[in-house]
Amino acid sequence: MKQLLILSGKGGTGKTTIASAFIRLSDAKVYADCDVDAPNLHLVMTQNMEPKHTDYYGMPKAHIDADKCVGCGLCKDNCRFDAISDEQGYLIDLFACEGCGVCEAVCPAGAVTMIPAVAGALTLYADNNRVFSTAQLKMGNGTSGMLVTEVKEHMKATAAHDAKLAVIDGSPGIGCPVIASLCGVDMVLIVAEPSISGISDMERIIKTSETFKTKIGLCINKYDTNLKNTQTIEDYCLTKGLSFTGRIPFDPEAVKAINNGQTIVDIDCPSGSAVREVFSSTMDLLFHESEDSKA
Amino acid sequence: MENRNTKIAVLSGKGGTGKTLVSVNLASVALRSVYIDCDVEEPNGHLFFKPEVNFKRDIYVKMPFINESLCTGCRKCVDFCRFNALAFTKNKPLVFKQVCHSCGGCVLLCPKKAITEKEKMIGKVQKGISGNVTVITGILNTGEASGIPIIKRLLDKDMSDERSPVFIDCPPGSACIVMESIKNADYCILVAEPTIFGVHNLNMVYDLVRLFNKPYGVVLNKCLDGENPAERFCIDKNISILGRIPFDNELGTMNSDAKIAVRENKRYRELFESILEKVMKEVQHETTADPKR
Numbered sequence: 014m015k016q017l018l019i020l021s022g023k024g025g026t027g028k029t030t031i032a033s034a035f036i037r038l039s040d041a042k043v044y045a046d047c048d049v050d051a052p053n054l055h056l057v058m059t060q061n062m063e064p065k066h067t068d069y070y071g072m073p074k075a076h077i078d079a080d081k082c083v084g085c086g087l088c089k090d091n092c093r094f095d096a097i098s099d100e101q102g103y104l105i106d107l108f109a110c111e112g113c114g115v116c117e118a119v120c121p122a123g124a125v126t127m128i129p130a131v132a133g134a135l136t137l138y139a140d141n142n143r144v145f146s147t148a149q150l151k152m153g154n155g156t157s158g159m160l161v162t163e164v165k166e167h168m169k170a171t172a173a174h175d176a177k178l179a180v181i182d183g184s185p186g187i188g189c190p191v192i193a194s195l196c197g198v199d200m201v202l203i204v205a206e207p208s209i210s211g212i213s214d215m216e217r218i219i220k221t222s223e224t225f226k227t228k229i230g231l232c233i234n235k236y237d238t239n240l241k242n243t244q245t246i247e248d249y250c251l252t253k254g255l256s257f258t259g260r261i262p263f264d265p266e267a268v269k270a271i272n273n274g275q276t277i278v279d280i281d282c283p284s285g286s287a288v289r290e291v292f293s294s295t296m297d298l299l300f301h302e303s304e305d306s307k308a
Numbered sequence: 309m310e311n312r313n314t315k316i317a318v319l320s321g322k323g324g325t326g327k328t329l330v331s332v333n334l335a336s337v338a339l340r341s342v343y344i345d346c347d348v349e350e351p352n353g354h355l356f357f358k359p360e361v362n363f364k365r366d367i368y369v370k371m372p373f374i375n376e377s378l379c380t381g382c383r384k385c386v387d388f389c390r391f392n393a394l395a396f397t398k399n400k401p402l403v404f405k406q407v408c409h410s411c412g413g414c415v416l417l418c419p420k421k422a423i424t425e426k427e428k429m430i431g432k433v434q435k436g437i438s439g440n441v442t443v444i445t446g447i448l449n450t451g452e453a454s455g456i457p458i459i460k461r462l463l464d465k466d467m468s469d470e471r472s473p474v475f476i477d478c479p480p481g482s483a484c485i486v487m488e489s490i491k492n493a494d495y496c497i498l499v500a501e502p503t504i505f506g507v508h509n510l511n512m513v514y515d516l517v518r519l520f521n522k523p524y525g526v527v528l529n530k531c532l533d534g535e536n537p538a539e540r541f542c543i544d545k546n547i548s549i550l551g552r553i554p555f556d557n558e559l560g561t562m563n564s565d566a567k568i569a570v571r572e573n574k575r576y577r578e579l580f581e582s583i584l585e586k587v588m589k590e591v592q593h594e595t596t597a598d599p600k601r
Contacts, residue, residue, distance in 0.1 A: 022350050023323065023324060023350055023352075024322060024323005024324040024325075024350075024480040025322060025323045025324010025325060025501075026323075026324060029505065050480070050481030050482055050483045051321050051322055051323075051480065051481050051482065051508075051509045051512060053322070053505040053508055053509070056504050056505060056508060072390060072391075073390075091412070091416065093410060093411050093412055094411075108484075108487060111409055111411065112390060113390060113391070113409060113411035113413055114388065114390055114411075114413060115411050115412060115413045115416065118388065118413060118416065118417060119416065150482075150483055152482045152483075152487075152512065152515060152516045152519060153482065153483065153484060153486075153487035153516065153519070154483055154484060155456075155483060155484030157481075157483050158453065184481070185323040185324075185349075185350065185480050185481075186347075186349035186350055186479065186480070186481075187349045187350065187448070187450055188349045188448065188452070188453055188454060188455060188485070189453040189454060190483075191349075192406075192451075192453055206324075206564075207564060208563065208564035208565075208566070209352075209355050209564065209565060209566035210328065210350075210352035210355055210564075210566065211564075213350070213352060213355055214350040214352070217349075217350060217450055218350075220450040220451075221450045221451060224450070224451050238557075238560055238561070238564060239561060239564040239565065242564060242565075265532070268502075268503055268532075271503055271504060271505065272503055272504050272537065274504070
């Protein structure tokens, strides 16, 4: 099974819009939403299947037993995350606590215990035919990378053995959830946007992806909103030897489709026709390009 | 507008809804202000302001370093590390820097004092001036997992002028990096776009600001004629709407060319002035209503 990951660096360039179109066009049997901070794919990929929810445990959280605490302050002195206050006895700030366990290790009175904490929920839709893995991180939590890894593991463990393609919607940025989503995928499709901000973010996500030695393809969404910047991106691809998989125009119909819970290939619209071409060149790149031409 | 130290965070949940557009333009219409870009993974504000940089500092985190001549292979550090940043190979611990959280536990626990810490550079902060705005930016190096130490430095008191309103441009999402960015904010502006994705993610940050007990209002961006699901959401939840930014090609082009709309066009100057006025009024109302703030 080949795994295609869709990333962008900048948010709002159209990752989910394009991921949902790809899922429809390929009739993908396996897909996942790795944007665990702000998942949206489920809003357009309406499921007839019963979801199975699982609690996601991130790092444990420290708890101080006030009866045992001797007030020495060693826990606070050694906490690198400013997670312990001493205003009304020693107390843990559960949002700041990263669960390292240093306070438990240094406490001379055995007053600190590490307690498992639910940090989010995994949701898996599956029947004989299809698998869709997604998750939602609890607000303010810091272990999105670990949750992304679990989303992908659920997806892979449930996928049929003969499935050919998995489409994975990624998250914006270049940090831990993105790095976790990049691990082990066969190709990244970067959705760029023709703005100065979009170009800067695109260069940073390309650099990040390159460290994983993954095949990279790039398409431009809303290309006609700034033709000069579109040209800059295409020139950049040429200079860097990146595979360019096409342009998609800005299309008010796309917004309407999404707001109706449809993908852009479910209706007849300019962005829908353009994404078909992007899809076919992306599939060529993913399935046919020889392995040794990897960047 | 000379509100001392007022910190206004701009967030959205979803990416690309216009956080940078709103915070850059609000900072530009204030008499004197500070703009802080907390989206250290993909910082864009500096592309608009093009500030003259007069301060730069590299940001380091501590990484364990194992002195193999002292290590006896007792595994205490490996067994302790909950982040799996230490693995035991060939009878010695090996550090995986990517996943290390710099908690310092291994150093504390090593009975032979074989572990010390070395600094590793993960990015930088810089500060500069662009007209009336002090521009503070943090940049995470590519390949690094967490920008939290950079965000902490950006929001240090000594980084910004004491007397200006401070606009904090937050990263997307609602995870730890966003929480860190809004922690000390006096007011939160939620930027929403009129799509079901926009509303779904607006709902998340709406929960987040309420969880942290922050006063907030919404700016509706990319407004088109017809049904706006984000506006519907605000009306249903009785959320204050601070302003509406229309979807138009002129603004879109200026924004995609990284131009600051209020510095180019009178119509946008007036629009953002009215939003700023409303924000400041709400902030003042909040500070008098709750003297602790």
